[in-house]
Amino acid sequence: MTASELSIRQVEAFRALMQVRTVTLAAHALGVSQPAVSRLLADFESSVGLALFERRQGRLWPTAQAHALHAEVERAFSGFDRVVQAAAQIREQRRGAICVAAAAGFAADFLPRVAAAFAHEHAGVDVTLLTLEPALALERVAAQRCDLAIVNEAAPPPGVRFERLGQWPMRAILPRGHGLARKRVVHATDCEGEAFVSFESGTPARLRIDRLFAECAVTRATGVEADLAQAVVTLVEAGMGIALVDPVTAAALGTRVAVKRFEPSLEVPVNIARSVQQDGAPLADAFVRHAAAALARLK
Structure with missing residues (x-):
C-alpha cells in the first residue's frame, strides 16, 4: 500500500467511527449517508490491509489493530488542526512577524509606544524594533530585511517607496x-x-x-x-x-x-518606507495605521 491509495475521506470516516462508535452517528458527523460511510470504511480496511472491525449484532467493533492505528490518525489530525489554526491566526493577524526601523528620534519613545498599541491588537505577532540611521534603515527596507522604516527623508532611494503620513511642525x-x-x-x-x-x-x-x-x-x-x-x-x-x-x-x-x-x-515630513517588492502585507498595513494615529495626536 502507498499513501496515494488512501483518501482523506477514508481516514475521516475511520476517525469518526472511532470517536462516535456507530455508523449512524459517523455519517451524521461527516454529513453523508450510512452506506457511504460503510463503503469508505471497507475501502480503508482494504487499503491498509488490516482487520479493523468485527461485525457483531449489526454493529462494528474496533479491533486492537484499529485502536493502535487510531492513535496514529489522531496524531496526524492534530498536525492538520495546527495548520488550520495557524491559517486562522495569520488571516486574523494574530500570527507572524514584523520588523520596523527608525532613527533614534523616533525609536526612543514614539516607536515603542506604537509597537505596544499594535501588539495589544495583534497578540501572537513577533515585533522587532531597530534603531538605525536613516540611510541604513532604508537600505534594509530595500533589501527586504526590514518591513518598514519611519524617516524624515524627502525622497526614497531605489527599491523603496514612501507613504507620506503627513507633516508636523517643529x-x-x-x-x-x-x-x-x-x-x-x-x-x-x-x-x-x-x-x-x-x-x-x-x-x-x-x-x-x-x-x-x-x-x-x-x-x-x-x-x-x-x-x-x-x-x-x-x-x-x-x-x-x-x-x-x-x-x-x-x-x-x-x-x-x-x-x-x-x-x-517649520514642518517636518514623516514618511513610511517600504520595499517596492512588498505587496499584500496586512501586518505592515496595520502597523502603519497605528503610527499614523499616534502622529495625528501630536498636532
Missing part, C-alpha cells in the same frame, strides 16, 4: 527658566543673538532650520552642535541654548525643558 525647546520660556509662542525673531544648539552641519534638519532663519534675517549664536535629537535636548536642558526639534522628540520630553510652538511654522 517645536522650540528652551532651558526651564529661560527668558523666552514665558512666551506661549516663540518667533524666529525672538532668537536674534540667542545661544542656539544646532544639529550637525549638512543634515536635513540643520539645512531646514538654517534656511528658515536666513529667510527671517535672524542671526543666532550657533556654537554647539549634536547629531542626535536626544543630545540636542540634553544640551538645552544643561542651559547651552535653545533649539528646534521634531514634534515626536518634543512630545516625549516631559518637564525636562520648556516646549513651545514656533513661528513661522
